[in-house]
Amino acid sequence: MTNCHTFHLFLLSDKKERDMQDLMNKLFSPCPACGHPGFEVTEAIPGLPCSWCGLPTRLIMQEIYTCRQCGCSQTNRRPEETADPQYCDHCNP
């Protein structure tokens, strides 16, 4: 009598696998300097400005990518310009 339960678990693991694939694609993007597929985020810098008051929040503003092969690094700004006020300590403590 566990068929339904098993099927549910199967769906979950399938979704997890796809998420994992996305994550792998993101993690193993090639290094712009040497092309090694391990150019990954090594540091995340918070401080994305709040869209209401402009003060820095705890949301990630920049990510530092470092190549494990040649050690070159690059700082990428997150696509978000401002943070939702719900993450702001000032507007929504």
Ligand SMILES: [Zn+2]
């Ligand atoms: Zn490299």
Ligand SMILES: [Zn+2]
């Ligand atoms: Zn704010």
